[in-house]
Structures are given as C-alpha cells and as structure tokens.
Amino acid sequence: xxxxxxxPLRKKDLHEAIRSYNNLxxxxxxxxxxxxxIISDNEVHVFIEEFDKEFxxxxxxxxxxxxxxxxFYLNKNVTANFLEKSWEGDNRTSIRITW
Numbered sequence: 001x002x003x004x005x006x007x008p009l010r011k012k013d014l015h016e017a018i019r020s021y022n023n024l025x026x027x028x029x030x031x032x033x034x035x036x037x038i039i040s041d042n043e044v045h046v047f048i049e050e051f052d053k054e055f056x057x058x059x060x061x062x063x064x065x066x067x068x069x070x071x072f073y074l075n076k077n078v079t080a081n082f083l084e085k086s087w088e089g090d091n092r093t094s095i096r097i098t099w
Contacts, residue, residue: 048093053086
C-alpha cells in the first residue's frame with residue numbers, strides 16, 4: 001500500500017498525487033468513480049461519480065480528506081469548496097481545491 005500513496009508524495013508531482021489519491025479511493029470503495037483534473041498551477045477539481053447520491057455526509061468527509069491531503073502534499077494553505085452537489089440533483093459531486 002505504501003507504493004500507492006508514499007512514493008508519489010516523495011516525488012512532489014501533482015499529477016502523480018492525483019493518481020495516487022484516486023487509487024486510494026478505489027481501495028476504499030468497490031463502487032463509484034473519482035478522478036481529478038488540474039485546472040491551473042493553483043487549482044484542482046476532483047469529481048465523484050456513480051456514488052450514493054443520498055449519502056451527503058460522505059461528500060463532506062471526502063472534501064475534508066482532500067483538503068488535508070492537498071494541504072499536506074503542497075505544504076500550503078488550501079481551500080476546498082463544492083462546485084456540484086449530487087445530493088442536490090447534480091449528476092456528480094465536484095470539489096474545487098485551490099491554494
């Protein structure tokens with residue numbers, strides 16, 4: 001499991017960190033889909049799809065995980081905000097991470 005998350009963190013490569021976080025999600029859940037997209041040098045969007053839309057608490061927990069992960073990884077203050085909320089009718093949940 002160390003190769004899933006430790007090695008990319010040592011490299012400090014944002015693309016690898018997103019891939020690592022997505023792989024970790026797949027280890028935790030055998031359903032749903034998550035992927036990230038680098039928007040700019042200071043912004044990433046993470047998308048959660050095909051997950052239980054009524055499990056609102058999960059999305060807040062996931063946002064907290066992402067916030068902590070990227071804050072630790074980047075060693076910067078980050079913010080995490082919802083862009084789309086599946087429990088409010090959107091097709092997916094998306095979270096914007098900025099620093």
